[in-house]
Amino acid sequence: MDAAACVHMEARGDVCVITIDNPPINATSLAVRQGLMAAIFDFKTNSDFQAAVIVGAGSTFVAGADIREFGKPMQEPILPEVIRAIEDCGKPVVAALHGAALGGGFELALACDARVADAKTVVGLPEVSLGIIPGAGGTQMLPRRVGVSRAIRMICGAQRISAKEAKSLNLLDEVVASDVLDAAVALARRMQGKKCRIRDEAVPAEGPALIQQAAEDAMRAGKRRPAVEAAMEAIKSAAVLSIDDGLADERAVFLQLRLSREAYALRHVFFAERDSAKLPSELSATPIPVETVCVIGAGTMGTGIAISVLDAGMQVILLEQDAAALQRGQDRVIAHYRDRVAAQKMKADVAQAREACLHSTLDWADMAKADLVIEAVFEDLAVKQEVFKKIDQFARAGAVLATNTSYLDVDAIAQATSRPQDVLGLHFFSPANVMKLLEVVRGKDSRPDVLATGMALGKRLRKLPVLAGNHFGFIGNRIYNAYRNQCEFMLEDGAWPEDVDASLKQFGMAMGPFAVADLSGLDIAWRMRQAQAASRAPGVRYVDILDRLCEAGHLGRKTGAGYYTYVDGKQQPTTDEAVRHIIEDASQRRGIQRQPLNSATIQRRALLTIVNEAARLMGEGVASRATDIDVVLVHGYGFPRWEGGPVFWARQQNREALTQEIKDLASQCGDGFVLADLSVLFEDQ
Numbered sequence: 001m002d003a004a005a006c007v008h009m010e011a012r013g014d015v016c017v018i019t020i021d022n023p024p025i026n027a028t029s030l031a032v033r034q035g036l037m038a039a040i041f042d043f044k045t046n047s048d049f050q051a052a053v054i055v056g057a058g059s060t061f062v063a064g065a066d067i068r069e070f071g072k073p074m075q076e077p078i079l080p081e082v083i084r085a086i087e088d089c090g091k092p093v094v095a096a097l098h099g100a101a102l103g104g105g106f107e108l109a110l111a112c113d114a115r116v117a118d119a120k121t122v123v124g125l126p127e128v129s130l131g132i133i134p135g136a137g138g139t140q141m142l143p144r145r146v147g148v149s150r151a152i153r154m155i156c157g158a159q160r161i162s163a164k165e166a167k168s169l170n171l172l173d174e175v176v177a178s179d180v181l182d183a184a185v186a187l188a189r190r191m192q193g194k195k196c197r198i199r200d201e202a203v204p205a206e207g208p209a210l211i212q213q214a215a216e217d218a219m220r221a222g223k224r225r226p227a228v229e230a231a232m233e234a235i236k237s238a239a240v241l242s243i244d245d246g247l248a249d250e251r252a253v254f255l256q257l258r259l260s261r262e263a264y265a266l267r268h269v270f271f272a273e274r275d276s277a278k279l280p281s282e283l284s285a286t287p288i289p290v291e292t293v294c295v296i297g298a299g300t301m302g303t304g305i306a307i308s309v310l311d312a313g314m315q316v317i318l319l320e321q322d323a324a325a326l327q328r329g330q331d332r333v334i335a336h337y338r339d340r341v342a343a344q345k346m347k348a349d350v351a352q353a354r355e356a357c358l359h360s361t362l363d364w365a366d367m368a369k370a371d372l373v374i375e376a377v378f379e380d381l382a383v384k385q386e387v388f389k390k391i392d393q394f395a396r397a398g399a400v401l402a403t404n405t406s407y408l409d410v411d412a413i414a415q416a417t418s419r420p421q422d423v424l425g426l427h428f429f430s431p432a433n434v435m436k437l438l439e440v441v442r443g444k445d446s447r448p449d450v451l452a453t454g455m456a457l458g459k460r461l462r463k464l465p466v467l468a469g470n471h472f473g474f475i476g477n478r479i480y481n482a483y484r485n486q487c488e489f490m491l492e493d494g495a496w497p498e499d500v501d502a503s504l505k506q507f508g509m510a511m512g513p514f515a516v517a518d519l520s521g522l523d524i525a526w527r528m529r530q531a532q533a534a535s536r537a538p539g540v541r542y543v544d545i546l547d548r549l550c551e552a553g554h555l556g557r558k559t560g561a562g563y564y565t566y567v568d569g570k571q572q573p574t575t576d577e578a579v580r581h582i583i584e585d586a587s588q589r590r591g592i593q594r595q596p597l598n599s600a601t602i603q604r605r606a607l608l609t610i611v612n613e614a615a616r617l618m619g620e621g622v623a624s625r626a627t628d629i630d631v632v633l634v635h636g637y638g639f640p641r642w643e644g645g646p647v648f649w650a651r652q653q654n655r656e657a658l659t660q661e662i663k664d665l666a667s668q669c670g671d672g673f674v675l676a677d678l679s680v681l682f683e684d685q
C-alpha cells in the first residue's frame, strides 16, 4: 500500500483529522510513516487548522510497528522522526484511541499532546515480549508520566492495561463511552492551540527502594532475558539523562536487539502462533455455532475445561455418573470463582454470572441441549468407547463430539458412534483453564466443519489451537515421549537425573524431565508402558528404570519419592541413593561402562532427539506445518520461547552437521532411535 492510501486527511472545521488506514492492525509500516510525515507537514503549514486528531481506521488504533520489517534494513522516515515532527509541529495533536495502542502505536499516542480513548481500549509497551525494547521513546516518555518504578513494571512486564487504569495513571486525558473521534476533536478545540508535550516533563522523584524492588521483580518475572534488562536500564536512565540523550541511547539498544537471535526467535513464535490457528486451505469450512457445551467427567480436567468454557461466556452442562464426584467437581468450579473474587481478579457479579451458566447433572438426556460435547473421562480406550456409545444415544443430531484423549486412537473412539464424521479430538492440557495449547485432532472421518468448529472454539477460549493428525500422542506427547526416552538413555549411559534436569533447565526448559515425571506421577507412564508392552518391537532399546522405581513404590512426589526423594513432604528434591543403585544396575545389565555426561552433551542429545522426532511426525503428516510444532512445544512442554521452538532451533544450525550429528546419535542409541528425513523441517521457511 502506498503512503496516500494508508493515511488520509479530512477537515472537521478547524481540526484536521488524520486517519491511519493500514489493516489489519494499522502497523506503522514504511508507507504509514511516510503518510504521517506528509500529513503532519500539511497540517503544520495549513493555517486553517488550529489542531489535529490522529485516529485509526477499522477495529483498532495502531497496535505497533510492523514487525515483519524488523529483519530488513530500516527505511526512513523512522518512527522517532514522525514522533519528533508531531512534537515540533507547533499546534496541538490529540490521539483518539480504540482497540489497541501498543508498542510504536502507544509511543505515537504519547508523542501527542493529549489522548482520548474508548473504554475498551488497551494500551502498553509489550516490546520485551519480542526480544526488543521500545524504540520510539517509550522508555523515556512513560516514566515521565508514571514514574520509574511503575514504568519498569509496565515495560519489563510487557503489560497491556485497560483504558481505565491508563486514565488513573494520567496516561489518558479522557475515557469516553461516546464516539471517541468526536470527543478527541472537541478536546483538540478546547486546547486552544496549546502544546502539552510529555518530553518537556520531568520524571517524578521516587525513593530508590521502590525502584530497586520493581527492578528485582521485573528481572525475576522476565527470566533475566537481555531485553528485560536493557529496558530496565533505559527506563532508569530517563531520570538522569536529558530526553534527547535518553532517546538516543534507547534507539541504539533497540537497533541492536532488533537483530538479535532472540528477537528473531520471538518474532518467529509470534507469527507461528497466528499461523497455527488457521486450518490448511483444503480443510477450510464454516464453523458450527456453539453456545452450549456438555463436559462429561467432573474430575480435574473436566472442571478445568468447564471453567475455560464458562470464561468464554458459554453455557456448560457438567455431566457425571457419580453424584459425589459431580458435587466435588461443581464445588471445584465454584471455589475457583470465589478465589478469583477474593484475590480481586474478578468482580463478584461476574463470578456469579459465570456460576449461573454451570448446569450440573447426572442425567444423560440433558446432553441433548449441547452443541458440542467434550468427553474428559479416565484415559482408557474401552471406557471412552462406552462413553461415546452413550453420547451417540443422547447428543442431538449435528452436535460436535470431542474426546479429550491425550494419546488414544480418536478413530477407535469415533467408531463407537454411528457418526464418526462428527467426532474429533480436543486435547486440552492441564490445568485446562490455564494452559493455552489445544491440539485439535483430525480423525480419518472428521468433517472439515467439525474441525473448523474445534479451531474456532480454541480461539474463543483464548487458546492456541493447533491441528494434529491422529497418531499415538499426536504432536506434543509423541515428541515428549521421544525426548523422555532419550533422557532415560542418558541415565543408563552415565548421567544422573539431577544432571539431566539441571542441564535442560539451563537451556531454558521450564522444568527438567525427571522433575516433571515426579510431579505428574510415574505410575501414569508405568501404566502406559504396561499397555504397550505387547506391541514393543524386540531388540528396541528399552530403559526399565521407571518400572523398577514404580515397583519400589517410587511413584513421584505423591509418595515422597520418585527419581528424587522429597523429605518430609518438602517440594525441594534431594538425591536418592536407592535410585542411584537402580540406575547403576540398569547400566550394568546393558553392559554400559558409565561415563559422566556434561551439560552441553545432555542438551544436544535432547534437542537432536526432539528435532528428529519433529521431522518424523512432519513426514507422517501428523503436523501440517513445521512451525506448528514450535507452538506445541513452547506452549505445552516448557520449551523456551526465546529459543523459538525446536524447528526454529534446527533451522539455525548447519544443516549438514545437524544431519550427521543425528545419525551419530542414532547409532549410539541403538534400535530405539528411528532416523528421520530432516528436509521436511526446512521446506516452508
Ligand code: 3H9
Binding pocket: 024, 025, 027, 063, 064, 065, 066, 067, 068, 079, 080, 100, 102, 103, 104, 105, 107, 126, 127, 130, 133, 134, 135, 136, 138, 271, 274, 275
Ligand atoms: C514495536 O511497536 C516497536 C516500537 O517500539 C517501535 C520501534 C520503532 N506487525 O493477533 P491477531 C498481524 S514492536 C505485523 O491474529 P487479534 C498478525 O500476524 C510491536 N503484523 O489479531 C495477523 O496477521 P494474519 C509492538 C502484525 O485481533 C493480524 O495482524 N506491538 C502485528 O487477535 C491479526 O493479528 C505488539 O507487540 C505487527 N506488530 O489481536 C502487538 N501485530 O491475519 C502485537 C499483528 O496474516 N499484536 N499482526 O495472521 C497483538 O498483540 C495482536 O495482534 C493484537 C490484535 C492485540 C493487536
